[in-house]
Amino acid sequence: MTFRQMLRRSLYTVLIAAVLAFFAIPMLWLASAPFDSDPGVGLRWPDWTLDNWRVTFSHPYALGSLLNSIVLCAVATIVTTALGTLAAYALSRVHIPGRDALLYVLLLLSSVVTGTAAMVPIFVMMLQLGLINSQYATGLVIAGGMLPAAIFILKDFIDSVPRSYEESARVFGASPGQVLRHVVLPVARPGIATITVWAFVQAWGNFLLPFLLLRDVTEQPAAVLLRTLKDEGGSANLTVIPVFSLLYAIPVVALYLFVSKRYGFRFHGGIKA
């Protein structure tokens, strides 16, 4: 090996090591702080204990907020998946006048009307409707935000189901409902499952909307409570926060692993470049 190549190799190794360190080090806190008997804001080798977990589980709002998260995300996910699949199916198969323009507009909407840009009108709307602190309303709002992208991705999946399946079923006498139930949905299942997981993860991690709309601590999902814990009593509750962070983060990581194992991770936040 020439000197040049050796230099190259070592530079390369250094680069990879640096990148790995850059990305991995911040995450170490999640591995150490939850188990540390005297957790600090910073990173240190923990004094191993499970006490923090005991405290967290007996915290009045901690587990409740996880439940809230599940309810909120379930509402948002079910609505998004169900309405999105129906719409995507219709848009994929039937040539409604103005369909292409509609798809274009949907794509546009999803990028333009972000949570930040819409936070004021949404807040005012919910305030005036008296729907602040309503899990279901917030779930619907979140679903509304996810639907355009969901429809787009689902339509792509359904487009790839061969039309001959449906035509065949039709010729054999199946009604449109039967065609949908017997043929299309089973075949499009991987795509629908992917969207379900994607929607759930998006909703689980959504901070701004629940933060705005769910002001009562007992209604807050984990995303917001985690933040609230910082402010309660003036200083951060460092016994609970690390454990709670871990608890809150695990479902997301698990789901991501599950989807990428099963279906291959090919949806970069739903955008295909």
Add this chain to the structure above:
Amino acid sequence: MAAIELTGLSTVYPNGVRAVDDLDLSVTDGEFFALLGPSGCGKTTLLRTIAGLEQSSSGTIELDGKDVTSVDAGKRGVAMVFQDYALFPHMTVAQNIAYPLRVRRASKQAQQDAATSTSAGLGLSALLERRPGQLSGGQQQRVALARAIAMSADVLLLDEPLSNLDARLRLEARTFLKRLQHDLGLTTVFVTHDQAEALALADRIAVMAEGRIRQLGTPKEVFQRPADTFVANFIGSTPMNLLSGTVRDGQVEVAGARLTPPGDLTLSDGTPVVAGIRPEYLQPGTDGITGVVSIVENLGVTSLVTLECPGEVLVGLTVPEHEEPAVGTTMTAAPAPGRLLVYDGETTELLTA
């Protein structure tokens, strides 16, 4: 079992293309009928219109005497096998076959019985619990057929039934399909672009181009007496010789030779004509077209000899395997008696007495 009656059928697309152009067709009960033509000729559109998957713009479709023109696809008593077989990947073979009954909400027992009996007739009994993805191409085709048969329909439609199989399998499947149709006695219409397939399988063939039927007849009729030069060119594994010329002294003058037209045909001098004669019906002889051998292609039992004739015209004839001439020799190709066809040079239609 039913007859199919199409009257004045037309399908016009929004962009003005007439995929099916004012077509009349009768398929008799129990017939194995072929729609043959190049891609874009409208044969698949016609098939799908009979199935009800596409709406015709005008005309009527009658199945077994009943007008089904505006009846939905699933209610016509028509079973269809698609080119890609359209087997539902998430169902087993048994579930696929029983699907037409499931749609009609037949009992689980009825569905099972249908699957077992239909699959037995097609040699699929051992495969009932498999998924389509685990089957070979030939097996998939038989499952698709079984599903269509299980429907107990009056008419069976096949869209390019053999084109998804590889060459060797295609020939076996061809024989299988012909026997099956014969045993079932089911009125069958199939679409193909392969003329050999149509000739081998069908009782009658409709040769189509640009939405219209160019010729309707038995394989023999279509092969021996093509109605126009298009059909003449399309049918036959080796292309028919189509030679342009004129009538002179009551004889057909082409490629520097004078050929005697079929006995009962009278032609006026000066008429532009196209002489049609298959390479298989030309023999080395004395009275015919003379030219120089330029290419000899080995076809197995015979060889295809290409002659360069006066006027830069190429004429092909087949010779038996031991009689291949050497390149460069001069030889004369004589038409077998009664095999010369004369087409009108302008209308391209066959001139008959």
Add this chain to the structure above:
Amino acid sequence: MRRARDASGLGVARAIGFVSPALLLIGLFLVFPAIWTIYIGLTNYALTGPNSVAPSFVGLSNFMDALNDTLFGNAVWLTLLFVVGSAVLGQNFLGFALAWVLRSARPVIRRTVEAFVLLAWILPSVVVAYLWTAVLDRDGGTLNALLGNGSTAWLVEYPMASLIVFNTWRGTAFSMMLYSSALAAVPPSQLETAKTVGANGWQTVRDVVFPHIRGHVLTNTLLISLWTANDFTPFLLTAGGPNHESETLPVFIYQQAIANGELGYSAAISFLLLIVNLLVSLVYLLLLRRRA
């Protein structure tokens, strides 16, 4: 091959029925708010006080105030810094560099690096905020520990720089995956040709790779810039402080609307943000369309 216009037999009426519920929700929570914010922006609606019960129409004065508001100008400037620093430069370059270098890495190394980079992206933003607070803390912070320097409160003394580094860390995954796909589509034969004529890495990128991925660079930059400009996460790290030094536009809007209760004013600002989003998205879609 001409396809039937309606393979599933749904019919236009049923199809419209299928699409309507989704469109209703989208209309309620995306379209209507976007349009309504214009209206609210033209009033002096507030969260408390007399203007919360009887707001009055003030025309364009909210917009005029914005132009004169130093805090608004500050927010815009900081957002620009944030976008250029962490998205246009940070995520883009790091994403491309990783995609390029990992092409020839051993599968184990590639998978490991990609896993961590992706993890940074998929972890929820609240968690990630704590992770980085831990890193940047003055007393127990990891960074100070590594530097052996125990006294810099990064989030307080260098808030924007911290945010930029943070966001680069956070979002590189997307650019990395995108450039990975784009690079995989560059014909290997062209890369090999460059190699045989002796081009070095930089020249290969400039002459062979870049022409192929030029379109991707542009669309990627637009997309991540749009996301970054609308990102609310800075709130979780610095809440805009200290003293508005890291108050990007999303945080500014929030503070004006909820903390100050100035709903009319913040609606006007939101509208301006919508316009910017719209322009960027239109360009993005046009570029995508042209490439397709």
